[in-house]
Amino acid sequence: MSKKGLLRGYVIANWPVYLFAVLLIIASNVGQASLPRILGSFTDQLMQNTLQMNTVIRYSLSLLAIAIAYNLLFGTGQFMIMKLGRRFEFMTRERIFGKFSELSEHYFSKQGNGKLLSYVMNDVTSVREAISNGVTMMTNATFLLLSCIVMMLLSGIPMRLILISIVPLLAIPFLVVFFGPRIRKRSRDVQDALATMTESAEEQLGGIRVTKTFAIEDSARERFGLTVDAIKSKQLRLVRLSSLFQALLPLLGAISLVVSLLVGGILTMQNSITLGSFVALTLYLRIIMGPLQQIGNVINTMQRSGASLERVNDLLTEVPDVRELPHATSLQAVNDIKIENLSFSYPGSLSPALKNISLNIQAGRTVGIVGKTGSGKSTFVKLLLRTYEPPEGTIRINDTDIRQLSLESLRSRIAYVPQDGFLFSTTIRDNIAFSDREVPLDTVEHSARQAMIYENIIRFPDRFDTLLGERGLTLSGGQRQRTSLARGLIKKAQVLILDDSMSAVDAVTESGILRSLREIGKGKTTLIISHRISAVRHADEIIVLDEGRIAEQGTHAGLMAAKGLYAATYRLQEEGLHHD
Ligand SMILES: Nc1ncnc2c1ncn2[C@@H]1O[C@H](COP(=O)(O)OP(=O)(O)OP(=O)(O)O)[C@@H](O)[C@H]1O
Incomplete structure (x- = not known):
């Protein structure tokens, strides 16, 4: 134009x-x-x-x-x-x-x-x-x-x-x-x-x-x-x-x-x-x-x-940074996700946020990603969702470069729960059933139970029809986070990504959610990103990121035995918990 x-x-x-x-x-x-x-x-x-x-x-x-x-x-x-x-x-x-x-x-x-x-x-x-x-x-x-x-x-x-x-x-x-x-x-x-x-x-x-x-x-x-x-x-x-x-x-x-x-x-x-x-x-x-x-x-x-x-x-006439190819492939099902030599710098930034990441995520597995703040955990997810375009050939799903895929098909196969999930000024039910407004109330309630928010919601006068936002109720930080989690859990997607989605919940609630996740996660590829090791310790594989690089990789037991960064962080967090 x-x-x-x-x-x-x-x-x-x-x-x-x-x-x-x-x-x-x-x-x-x-x-x-x-x-x-x-x-x-x-x-x-x-x-x-x-x-x-x-x-x-x-x-x-x-x-x-x-x-x-x-x-x-x-x-x-x-x-x-x-x-x-x-x-x-x-x-x-x-x-x-x-x-x-x-x-x-x-x-x-x-x-x-x-x-x-x-x-x-x-x-x-x-x-x-x-x-x-x-x-x-x-x-x-x-x-x-x-x-x-x-x-x-x-x-x-x-x-x-x-x-x-x-x-x-x-x-x-x-x-x-x-x-x-x-x-x-x-x-x-x-x-x-x-x-x-x-x-x-x-x-x-x-x-x-x-x-x-x-x-x-x-x-x-x-x-x-x-x-x-x-x-x-x-x-x-x-x-x-x-x-x-x-x-x-x-x-x-x-x-x-x-x-x-x-x-x-x-x-x-x-x-x-x-x-x-x-x-x-x-x-x-x-x-x-x-x-x-x-x-x-x-x-x-x-x-x-x-x-x-x-x-x-x-x-x-602004040209979007992330664009679909004219004949983009539609992603039908997600099998393996392969990441090869992925390095990435944000536009205008001098230092890379991710350096040489190589990783295989097999279908149905649960992968935990931990690392201190700024280590590149969210950046990794943004690239997987193509919120930012990853360099060519660095992320493949079923052997197809994700840059070849249509954005709609890629994003609809992934349920993503961010740390600060935005809630719209509508009912709690509509917020949870965001990906499909037609789902029956039982399904919405089921997801709310899995996200450990059900008990809170039924105490509101209008229960699931309670209005949120400007003309309605204001939820607490933890309630907001769990409502947003329920929204992610209800989505029929093969890949579930939780990006620090339990940071505002207490340890007991977190362990309840993790139990639900083990149930929901069956047959799904799940990525759990967290600062807290308690959130990832049951994962099939744990990646420890440090300054944009993979510092350690393995199971909880393996990483504990290695006595490296992961084991040290675990000890620190456990001590913190006991002192509390
Ligand atoms: N939009 C952006 N533009 C430029 N730099 C960014 C942007 N987002 C993140 N960064 C930088 O990239 C690096 C990695 O950030 P990222 O958000 O991936 O870290 P994180 O591990 O998820 O941190 P946290 O645990 O605090 O959420 C940081 O140095 C951050 O400053």
Whole structure:
């Protein structure tokens, strides 16, 4: 898609409706532009004393007919364009949301949620306003201007008088060329600053509890104030420029009127033109002031929305870091997972998070991964799920490089439970049955029992129908973690990955969950990642990661006998437990 693709594509797809609406607006303008001509001829008849009652009535009815026709035609045209604008807004928000689901975690960590929200809210609205109001006003203004000029010529007003009167208007294109790009540049600055403010507001709200517990509300307010100040000064710069531009166009119109009054007045005194022509000319120039003001307005809106359109187009043309091949293979079943010489550095990071990892995970086995914080455990899982793209040929499932697989088929075969599983503002039941909303309540309850959260849930007044989040109940950290665990356990997937998913539960609950896992894990490939050795000691194989490398590998008994890092960590943790 080209930079302008979004809007152009939309207008091309809807051109017959746009054309029809524009024609209606043009027709309404032609009618309106005949008003001064009618009034001019009325004045001449009045001066010549040739007016009769039925002529007066005819003139009045003509004016009424023009007014009604104008309202009908303009109203319908404007409604059609507004409707198209709203549809554009709706479609663009959907496309942006679709794009969000394509983009990788890396993109989101780079951009920040606030900035992305501002695309969906501020930018889309700004483009919609331009294509609704902008198209209506631009068509209206341009054709009213042109119709007035044509009608002036048809009204018998001498050509030289018209030309002299509209000379000041010739400066308009120069003003547009001068101001347009400058307004656009300043608008982009404002939109960027708005995005930064949304981002800052989002972060401040997210961290409000921390801010309060540290009693640093004042400095938080000050920091937010800085982003607001940045918008204020950028907005003032924009407003200064756009107001100047908007004021200059009517000024040109006013100069035209002055010229027409001066030259037209002299010609009327010399009887070179009729009084009717003079009245018509001044009325035309008065009417022209409206479109001129509108054109200034529209150009301002268009420039502002142009900046927003650029931002939205930039987002929609963003190429995701993790992409599917055109003919990606669909993964039907997971047998063996082979990892060979896997090294990985995060984009922009100098030191690798994983170094030379080689590992075979046979189907149906349980593998524990332990290691101190920052040793690369979560990175390993992210690569397995292709949240980040692993280097070519380093991770294979059933001998196929996972980069050849479709993302949907890969991810739907894996149930992943992160440490801080996000819960949505809906019922507990819907949160647990996230992978398949149709599963019966018994199955949801069964998973809740396995995750040791059932007893908590049935004590809530609405049990599994209890609402969570903004309009509902707030769960404790441990309850949240176990609800998210139940969500992973219910998923019908051949591979289960628990990424530190029991860190917020006590030792007794953990051992209950581990018992369930041994039951669920039958026939499933299970990866348990943990700081705590108690969570992995029953695994068929344990991998000890240290600074991105496999430091040790084996069963619990084997690793204990080796008396290395694993055995030392185990002793430390056991001692901690006994001291508690
Ligand atoms: N998105 C990221 N961008 C850059 N570096 C990252 C990113 N995520 C993790 N890292 C770095 O990669 C290294 C491994 O991190 P990882 O999250 O895999 O460790 P971990 O063993 O899971 O730690 P923990 O037990 O604390 O969750 C760390 O040095 C970390 O700083």
